[in-house]
Amino acid sequence: MKILGIETSCDETAAAVVEDGQRLLSNAVLSSMDLHKVYGGVVPEIAARSHVEAISPVIEQALTDAKCSWDDLDGIAVTYGAGLGGSLLIGVMTARTLAIVKKKLLYGINHVEGHVYANFLTSTSLPGYHLPAEQPTFPLLALIVSGGHSQLVLFRDHFDYTLLGQTRDDAIGEAFDKVAKILGLPYPGGPSIAEAAKRGNPNKYQLPKAKMHGAYDFSFSGPKTAVLRLAQELCGQDYAFPSFKLAGLLNESQKQDIAASFQRVAIETVGDKALQAYTEFQPASVVIAGGVAANQELRRQLSQRLPLPIAYTDPKLCTDNGAMIATLGCFKATLGQPTADPYSLEIAPNLSM
Ligand code: KG4
Numbered sequence: 001m002k003i004l005g006i007e008t009s010c011d012e013t014a015a016a017v018v019e020d021g022q023r024l025l026s027n028a029v030l031s032s033m034d035l036h037k038v039y040g041g042v043v044p045e046i047a048a049r050s051h052v053e054a055i056s057p058v059i060e061q062a063l064t065d066a067k068c069s070w071d072d073l074d075g076i077a078v079t080y081g082a083g084l085g086g087s088l089l090i091g092v093m094t095a096r097t098l099a100i101v102k103k104k105l106l107y108g109i110n111h112v113e114g115h116v117y118a119n120f121l122t123s124t125s126l127p128g129y130h131l132p133a134e135q136p137t138f139p140l141l142a143l144i145v146s147g148g149h150s151q152l153v154l155f156r157d158h159f160d161y162t163l164l165g166q167t168r169d170d171a172i173g174e175a176f177d178k179v180a181k182i183l184g185l186p187y188p189g190g191p192s193i194a195e196a197a198k199r200g201n202p203n204k205y206q207l208p209k210a211k212m213h214g215a216y217d218f219s220f221s222g223p224k225t226a227v228l229r230l231a232q233e234l235c236g237q238d239y240a241f242p243s244f245k246l247a248g249l250l251n252e253s254q255k256q257d258i259a260a261s262f263q264r265v266a267i268e269t270v271g272d273k274a275l276q277a278y279t280e281f282q283p284a285s286v287v288i289a290g291g292v293a294a295n296q297e298l299r300r301q302l303s304q305r306l307p308l309p310i311a312y313t314d315p316k317l318c319t320d321n322g323a324m325i326a327t328l329g330c331f332k333a334t335l336g337q338p339t340a341d342p343y344s345l346e347i348a349p350n351l352s353m
Pocket residue numbers: 010145146147148149172173174176177188189190191194290291292293294295296318319320
């Protein structure tokens with residue numbers, strides 16, 4: 001069973017081929033991130049235009065790297081939500097067209113569900129990938145931490161899951177990106193904060209941890225705003241001072257301490273909820289998925305706090321990629337999940353779990 005996965009929900013144009021839901025044959029990713037850097041965040045129109053230019057070469061690359069012809073493929077899986085409307089459209093229209101022309105089965109994939117399935121990849125002959133030795137087992141607790149999502153989900157089996165909780169405001173990655181912007185650190189903010197935090201004191205500043213009514217819900221806008229207030233206070237400025245000018249008044253060690261203190265609170269927040277869910281549901285395995293799962297400090301702390309070993313996948317498979325989409329597509333195909341109609345599959349920008 002070989003599935004081509006196509007992912008264009010944000011600023012990565014990605015395609016990959018996965019075999020039998022566990023073997024990674026190729027993983028082509030072209031990011032338009034450099035074009036967004038000057039704006040400090042993803043510009044939807046630029047992302048969509050970049051997908052138009054990149055989608056064909058990226059799919060070609062995925063097939064070439066996998067040494068795979070169209071005849072070898074059993075189906076196409078494509079992200080149809082959640083994500084930016086213009087970006088999703090390019091991937092979905094491409095997949096629909098290819099499914100018709102190449103006579104392939106088509107599977108519509110929920111992007112957030114896809115992130116979890118990156119953890120099911122266990123073998124590859126591609127260089128530079130460190131994959132877990134075994135697939136996770138059910139019941140499975142999934143912590144999804146990305147630029148657009150922060151969710152705790154309990155999977156009893158494939159396609160049988162309950163959303164335990166999610167963010168009420170900013171996603172965790174979004175908060176990393178916004179704090180980086182306040183500190184004048186380059187986009188994307190997650191890796192920049194992680195780098196600055198290495199040289200900072202995580203206990204220097206006591207930022208608030210949100211207390212939520214929903215047992216498993218998160219909030220990251222509180223600590224983010226607390227960083228803004230702290231920066232204003234350190235610079236002797238009030239709310240009327242333009243926030244983009246604060247970074248110029250902070251010194252390096254203040255920035256490093258703020259980055260480390262924010263990262264500590266953000267990681268503690270998701271760690272608290274993951275531990276609480278582990279204690280209540282006693283899952284057989286825990287996976288951490290999404291871009292923020294690439295954070296080494298988060299990996300270290302969660303491994304320390306949770307009572308079972310966590311098999312982290314390669315950081316290249318944590319951020320957006322086609323492999324996670326293809327992997328979930330394989331499971332849909334093998335387990336008899338419904339196919340999508342290539343003449344009518346629509347995008348769903350606000351799709352939830
Ligand atoms: O999963 P992803 O590629 O896209 C979404 O589906 O949102 O996640 C991107 C997010 C960005 O907010 C980025 O800042 C964050 O993941 N990120 C990190 C790290 N690498 C990427 N956050 C913290 N530490 C990292 N090392």
